[in-house]
Amino acid sequence: MFWREETPLGRLSATDARSRYTKEKIVDLINEVLAIVKRRNPNEAEFFQAVEEVLFSLEPLLKAEPKYVNAGILHRIIEPERQIIFRVAWVDDKGRMQVNRGYRIQFNSALGPYKGGLRFHPSVNGSILRFLGFEQIFKNSLTGLMMGGAKGGADFDPKGKTDTEVMRFCYSMMTELYRHIGPNTDVPAGDIGVGGREIGFLFGQYKRLKNEFTGVLTGKALNWGGSLIRPEATGYGAVYFAHEMLAAAGDDIGGKICAVSGSGNVAQYTVEKLNQLGAKAVTLSDSGGFIHDPDGIDGEKLAYVMELKNVRRGRISEYAEKYKSATFVPGQRPWNVKCDCAFPSATQNEISGDDAKTLVKNGCKVVTEGANMPTTLEGTEVFLGNKILFGPGKAANAGGVAVSGLEMAQNSQRMMWTGEEVDEKLQGIMKSIFTTCSETAAKYGHPGNYVVGANIGGFVKVADAMLDQGLG
Ligand code: NDP
Numbered sequence: 001m002f003w004r005e006e007t008p009l010g011r012l013s014a015t016d017a018r019s020r021y022t023k024e025k026i027v028d029l030i031n032e033v034l035a036i037v038k039r040r041n042p043n044e045a046e047f048f049q050a051v052e053e054v055l056f057s058l059e060p061l062l063k064a065e066p067k068y069v070n071a072g073i074l075h076r077i078i079e080p081e082r083q084i085i086f087r088v089a090w091v092d093d094k095g096r097m098q099v100n101r102g103y104r105i106q107f108n109s110a111l112g113p114y115k116g117g118l119r120f121h122p123s124v125n126g127s128i129l130r131f132l133g134f135e136q137i138f139k140n141s142l143t144g145l146m147m148g149g150a151k152g153g154a155d156f157d158p159k160g161k162t163d164t165e166v167m168r169f170c171y172s173m174m175t176e177l178y179r180h181i182g183p184n185t186d187v188p189a190g191d192i193g194v195g196g197r198e199i200g201f202l203f204g205q206y207k208r209l210k211n212e213f214t215g216v217l218t219g220k221a222l223n224w225g226g227s228l229i230r231p232e233a234t235g236y237g238a239v240y241f242a243h244e245m246l247a248a249a250g251d252d253i254g255g256k257i258c259a260v261s262g263s264g265n266v267a268q269y270t271v272e273k274l275n276q277l278g279a280k281a282v283t284l285s286d287s288g289g290f291i292h293d294p295d296g297i298d299g300e301k302l303a304y305v306m307e308l309k310n311v312r313r314g315r316i317s318e319y320a321e322k323y324k325s326a327t328f329v330p331g332q333r334p335w336n337v338k339c340d341c342a343f344p345s346a347t348q349n350e351i352s353g354d355d356a357k358t359l360v361k362n363g364c365k366v367v368t369e370g371a372n373m374p375t376t377l378e379g380t381e382v383f384l385g386n387k388i389l390f391g392p393g394k395a396a397n398a399g400g401v402a403v404s405g406l407e408m409a410q411n412s413q414r415m416m417w418t419g420e421e422v423d424e425k426l427q428g429i430m431k432s433i434f435t436t437c438s439e440t441a442a443k444y445g446h447p448g449n450y451v452v453g454a455n456i457g458g459f460v461k462v463a464d465a466m467l468d469q470g471l472g
Contacts (some may be wrong), residue, residue, distance in 0.1 A: 044127035114150035117191030138458025145405035170201035215411030218404035227407035235269025237399015244434035262346030283334035345370030353378030369393035
């Protein structure tokens, strides 16, 4: 039986190749779409991985709702609406010309202006930004706020650069980027390597070029349009999501031993919220290795980490020199440390299948992704197969973009809400994302599988908007 829908687009597509996909053959359709992704984006492992995970988890939805297949939503959603690549030339402190590559991937605007961070890291390339932009579509949808999905950045390494070098780079980056963004078009934010300093320089240049003071970027400083709780939001939100998963399982985060990776924005505020809720964070990491402090990273030690990383821009190994309770393990990630909960908060693919097995063997019961796609597909299968409470990044780390959405709302109102107000809204949003993941997973036959719940829950809202808006 071919699928035929009474929608205009459904009727149009009934004669098209997609109509040969019966409910039994939906996997063939998914494989066909994946083949298109591979052909258009050869050698893009990260982008392919992100699409593969989402498309296969949509299978039960696509079987139940042929309208999405008939309207070609899968074929459309895997192709960014617009991709901009540009040269960023700048001059270093020694007067030498430097050149980097800048990007903005405007993936999907069905739900609102494009929204997603900028990443400055030497590993940045099209594959990484397409995977991040693709994930962002569903994450933004899950927040319930009206935001499309995008991502951008440059293969620029802020490490070891002076403030003036970072400033010159940001000016040059914005000199091209400003043409493509705007408060109602595309509102970038921070990500790896882009914090308050970089957002300030980028904003300053946008303002000069446009002669406009608008909410074109989020993650701004508090004294000129930022939102309270924005720096904290991703880490706090990840812990709120873990709290919801545990509460649904009749448990509590209090007293739990937690392994956290990374030592940047997300990791720092994850540790802060874990401390506030009575859990004990025992690890942090950076690209040099990890520290293990069995006594716990309390408030005083966390303040040291914040000063070390955000002001002195030092290495996490220095923590073990300062605190004798800690050991530094060079070149490794913290996943062989015994813990109840893991919060991967550094970067993509930092938990392999073997790391996942080690975590499970050591008794870890909860994994909450503060980073984007930190777990490989093999690792995800290990966690789901072992009934670990697994919060996928597009749900668990959505608190950051959610408060960015709230920053946009405050900028539009020319108002500033109190920290309590914003935190309350953040908690409400994380709770509602969890409910969407949980209820959607159960509805489509995978109770407790929050990967399926997040992917279907995020997809439906975007896909319905795309149906309403016709071709595009
Ligand atoms: P930061 O730049 O503040 O910190 C990144 C941390 O991860 C640093 O400790 C860094 O170490 C480490 N790291 C980065 N790349 C690698 C690598 N290849 N190998 C090992 N360690 C690495 O970034 P954020 O905390 O903002 O972002 C962390 C993750 O969270 C990213 O996946 C990001 O996409 C995601 N995220 C961030 C949001 C936000 O609001 N900031 C929102 C949602 C998701 P080093 O200093 O040595 O490079």
